[in-house]
Amino acid sequence: MSHLTDQRYPTSAEVVQSARELATHRPDLCHLRQVGMSRGNRPLQLLSVGHDRRAVLIVAGAHANEPTGASTVLHLAERALRDRELRSDRSWHFLLCADPDGAALHRTPAPRTLLDYHRHFFRPAGPEQPEWSPSVLPPDRLPPETRALTGVIDQLRPYLQVSLHGTELGGSWVQLTRDIPGLAEPFAKSAAELHIPVETGASDAAGWPASGRGVHVMPEPDAQAAFPSLPDDARHSTWHHAHRYGGSTAIVEVPMWASDLVDDPAPHPAPERALARLSARLSRDTRLVEDILAESLPRLPDTSGPLLRAARWALSLVPGLADDWVQPPPPDATMAYIGSIDAFARRLPLRAAAMLLRVLEEADDLAAPRLDALVTRWCAVYADRFGARWVPVAHQVEHQARTTIAAVRHAQG
Template sequence: MAYFNQSRSRTVILPAGGRFATPETLTARAHQLADAFPDTSVRLLGQTDEGRPIEALTISGGPRQVVVLAGVHPDESVGYHTVSALWDVLAKPGAALRACTWHVVWCSDPDGAARHTPIQPLSVETYFTGETYYRPAPAEQPEWGYRPAHPADELAATRAVRGLIDEVRPDALVSLHNALSGGAFSFVTHRLVPLHRAMARMPARYSLPLADPEEAGDGPSTPWAPGVWRVRRPAPALGAGISSVQYAKLRYGTVGLIPEVPLFRAQASPETGLESAGRVLEAGLNLRAAASALPALEQTRSGRAARSQIGILPAISDAEEKRRRASAFSHWAVLRAATSLLRHAQDSFVRDLAALERCEVLLERHMRTTKTHLAPTPHPSELVAGAQLDLIVTLAEALHDTKSLQEQR
């Protein structure tokens, strides 16, 4: 069991082997906690479009309401372990964090999670496998599907979590994410100085570098501190999907936090930006050719994911061409697309063995390139989960210090 030592360091200590928790183990644990503690309960929020339950563990405490979402993307599994560690903290008698009431949705996308299986020990090979990897197409991601102007168009999983947000009107909402490599960073809705300090101590405390603006992509709009960016305001056309953090901020002024931690440590790619652009463009052409020999991509979830992932490769190639050095993301983007295409071929029960083999060869080729260029090795799971837990605790403590919280303008 993980533990939390408030007097010395906010580092999660995991069992030997550091296995990630899974939605299944968290479901069992949540019900055990609800049975063991009178102020703790499991609530059914709703069901997914495929009929799977979405539940939340509510741990009653003070008047401040905090919602924590894990499993928002099925291939981002660090949050499962962070949630398990958070429950360890909250279960301790007299825990200071019990000054808040906590609502923890340990699996925000059960339909997606049913298709993605984290495999240990973690490596690039065990992460990107056609049998176990799944990241939904954007339109099938509940986390990015909040539509205030058109709620009837939301996925059932989105409506279930939105119901919790609308009911408790949280003071804070944390959406747990992880990147594949690079540095740690956070998107926040409010200028919160304690979070700035918490991010600043990431390199020393957790051996995690801080991300630079290029790694954070186009999500943030204003840098507030090293590794901390303000969440972009929702576009005026609210028919487009927004995130849970954006929705809660828009509706209730909720303090939102999206902590991103890297799964792998990677070296700088030896490629120039121009070389990377050519590699990504060629990969896209090869993947499109391979897809043309398979059943229509819209027939499977992984096929629709592959269609979107292949579709963005030209834009990634254009962006790489403007860079001096290649980005690690250019490798990860190709691997996602290649793995999703292979999964589509497998899920479609392709009889054309040559077409299936072509997908396998493309994935193996890009896997070798990624390993050669990036030499990725997994960060210790106790450190990445500990970093997220540190930020959650910092945010909860700041809710009781009105001087530290300044509404963004």
Template sequence: MRGTPYPTLDELLRGAREAVAARPGVLRLRDIGCSRAGRPLWLLSAGNGPRQLLTVAGAHANEPVGGATSLRCARYLARDPRILGRGAGGLDCTWHFLLCLDPDGASLAEGWMTASTFPVPGPTGATGGPDVTRGAGTPNVAGGAETPDAAYRMRTPHAADATGAHDPAALVGSGGAPESAHGRTAAVPSGAGPVPGAAAPAAPTGAAPPIGSYYRGFYRPAFAAQPEFPPVVGDPRAPMPESEALLGLLDELRPVAQFSLHGVEVGGTFLQLTRAVPGAPAAYRRIAADLGVPLEHRPFDGMGWLVEGPGVLVLPEGSPAEERDPSGFVSRATWLHGMRHGTVSAVVEAPFWSVAGVGDPRPVAEPHRELADVSELLLGRVKQLSSLVDELDPQPPETAGRLAHFTAARELMDIGSGVVDTWSAAELAATVGNSVSLGIAARRIPLRAAAMMSQALGGAPELDALVAGWARELERTFDARWVPVADQTALQARTMLVLARALL
């Protein structure tokens, strides 16, 4: 069995070509430029209406869900041209899907997707493999006869939209009934129990990829090498060709809406909008609840953005077009470029493993204590990792791929104090959900760094053991539950459709 049910770059392209061949009058495929390494940037377009919509997938190398969503959504639209047509209820538009903005980065992150580590369900549906661990008292989920293919409907791009219906029910997800209980969230502050009114995580419907395998193959470029955030005008660094291709596409299409599809390995879902869209937050929250995906109560992305209820952030009017990341790199987000054309950008985040506690709105008794604890955890683990790396005394690798891992790992090891300062200034530990999210982030940053450093060095037993242990501890501490890819893609696709209807 292959490592995950997400499509690889090759499978995405093959699936897009097959879809175009099946619907030649409805779907079209062209490249809009090339990556730094010469890989084409493929644009799959559906419909022929005068108004334009653009979906951007694969902006971050470690987030393969966007490509899967794009292919699924394009096939769904192609099966029923009335959705994009001029008739009653039609959107009267052309919908474009940039299948992967960073194919160079994605190629370095595909190791976990192709490795033979995908477990087969046992008689009770429990997952196999040493990296799949649950906290004490977590029940096994019966799933017996269902195969991973049936559970996720994502083994290949050809099966990416296996629901096959011609109505919105085609985007409902895996169909598994959500758990009735909130689930255990160990290390939740202030004696938190069940979250009143919170969505329960969807029950797994078969085997789940081991979270340890995700980190063993982890790669996410250094901040300045992420094409969604080109350098500001006047920066001596030239924009990457991927960034220029996207900016040129935005100027060419002048879309009504740009959807940027993202994923996070552990946590909840959230939505960012560059302009308020009436009715959209409530509709989005209903979609998340229907799929059993928890909402991030107050997402950390967009620290200066307005909170429009749980899980939704809106960019304030007059906000600067520049932003500074934890490394100090100042960029201009491609999300904001289209505003000159009246484009509304929406960032839709889907978790791979969900944690119910991130949506808990209850206040914590001692916010400063919570913040101090997670800060100490982050800085302590970074120090532990740095000491181990110093003992190994590595030299920068000579191969481009390993050097990219090395550079990104070093950057994460250097940003800990800056991240803690940001958390402290924003007083982020006000609710239980905030504290849970902080606890996840405090573990995620050093875990990502350790995983990439291990790959940069070609594998080091000490680092491998650290990655495996930290991954198990992350999953156990927060009772992280795998979200079937059918649910991840349904969340993003249905949210895009709701926003498209609201804006067109």
């Protein structure tokens, strides 16, 4: 993969430049075009490979803090150009970055540790996330990035949309809006070959039926949500927009750092007690961040920026989640499931703290050193608790690409 090294993610500008070079080199098969503009007036670019009307849409960069997809789209585009079979009865279309404004704020080209990753962390508030905004906003308030994405879906009518996601620490899993029979086996095989754990109890897919280890299918509309307090609903996201044309969506998640704790299918001996402990810790950690926010807020020159909006939105989720987790756990709660909730409980206040820290450091606020110490300690404890081990970027990309190609081949449409 000439566009990256084993330990580095390309920047958005490098991704666009590589796509432009592919289009220039193979104008007979490649076309790069602008399909919209972000709120910050950054172009949204679509790279197309092949001419078949039967389309696959690959979306990268829907979450600014999940950088693997940027490399994967280039890897897949090169594969589609080299391999005639991959484009024999389909065309490939790559939205290079669904949120270029977010990508400009989250800067981790070569993180060495979880602390490096969080030093320049950014993940927008839910209403500002391109894929999720339709689940929390009325149609007339959708951001331009969302309208660009749904416009591409309306134009291409893909039989399969694949959204490339990731997590900083954990395992790999797949979420499907409709089942793709035959996907689970190549997904598990790829993860095993690349030494990436399969997250069998992913909190993002809690309560969803599984069609195989780590492959989760979105439940029916009348199903009870596992975490009722969360404001978003995957069934109202852009993932479901492809359904109006008979298509479906696969969400492929890969970790930057792996942990075997999320791949343990053994029943948890005391899930109710564990969840109560995690709920209490989540509330306690969040109060530490909220206290620093309340103290520093009157001193901040600007309280309207995206970092502070995102931090406050993340903190606002905590009371509801803390209540959700003290409800009776699922009867089949596994060690992996509790491990995934444990990671979620650490991730949410840590992300809010990391984004608030960037705001305080920019303002040279006197509370910054205290918050910096908190972020540093939490990152170290997080990595130690989960036995974090780095997954080489090439392995992250290869696994995401293999899973995408398997989904493309097995999906009906």
